[in-house]
Amino acid sequence: MTDDLDGWRARAGDLADRLVRQGAITDPVWREVVASVPRHAFVPAFYDDASGLVGAGDPRWLDAVYNDDTLVTQRMEHPEQPGFAWSTSSTTRPSLMLRMLELLDVSGGMTVLEVGTGTGYNAALLCERVSSGNVTSIDIDPALVDAARGRLADAGYRPHLAACDGALGCPGRAPFDRVIATVAFERVPWAWIEQVRPGGVVLADVRPRGMTWAGALARLTVDGDGTASGPLVDCTWGFMSARTGVERPGIPEVVHIDATSVRSRTSEVGAGALHTPGLSLLVWHRLPGVNAFPGEDGTQITAPDGSWAKVSTRVPARVEYGGPSDVWTDVEAAHAWWIEHGRPGVGAFGLTVEPDGQRLGRRTSEGTEPVGDLG
Known part of the structure; x- marks a missing residue:
């Protein structure tokens, strides 16, 4: 598929250069990775709110694919809320993807677990950087995994792919040097920490389903005792929330309220x-x-x-x-x-993950001060 479209390399190079100018890419190696991976191969169609599905026959398709935009590639109805299609998979805007890949601090030879295969484009970027044999990518949706496997193979990449609950990680391929989640979780799963070598990094999008703008990226370093801690990084709009089942979108569960006594x-x-x-x-x-x-x-x-x-x-x-x-x-x-405490922003906080849960703390010159119950 990558040879069927004239001029894709120039478009990919232009996208890479725009990401450099924006500051999303500071490492020249990542610039070459973006320029080498055909994003269009992983986005054969996307949803447009005004006109529905936009595919290769539409003149808008290619411009959108090589722009710095998030493109929705899958929608589904909630089984208990028919009549509305929720977005359940997308290819995220490249500037956020590359910002995260640079935060991940991955280099050749490292093993990486990606949670949230989606279209397969981010997995392709990782394969180009560290080689296919070092990349494992998982997704809860078997249909997405199967489609990504074909696209990756057509583009020359053969990472290990599996359809499973991302919260469980991939213990059969552990330990990993890096874990990156391209789907949002409300809590960092302990399984990820267990599957990373001491000194390794977990980069997760942590945000509430019902107030998604309140989230952040958590960059956690796994300690020798098996716990993990690190700073939060501001990210107002991140990834879609993880699905708890294949048939249900990752949206908040309905809370029934009593409005009879106001x-x-x-x-x-x-x-x-x-x-x-x-x-x-x-x-x-x-x-x-x-x-x-x-x-x-x-x-x-x-x-x-x-x-x-x-x-x-x-x-x-x-x-x-x-x-x-x-x-x-x-x-x-x-x-x-x-x-x-001086109106701290997101970057003033850190997260610690232990077997019994995760704790928010305020970062100080002496370390991290627990936030506690705020009482």
């Missing part, structure tokens, strides 16, 4: 707190499983226990709430901690 009050913290970098991360830390539904005049949030609040953007904010607790008090507690 209480109201005012607050000095408005809905904008949920969209403030750093602070939104703390809100998620305080309220794991939070869902947020922005509207024209405010935002409604729900917690897994059915507590909810609808809060206006303007301060003093009007707060309407119900359910087992006043959930907005948790947002106010996170806001108070954030103000007291």
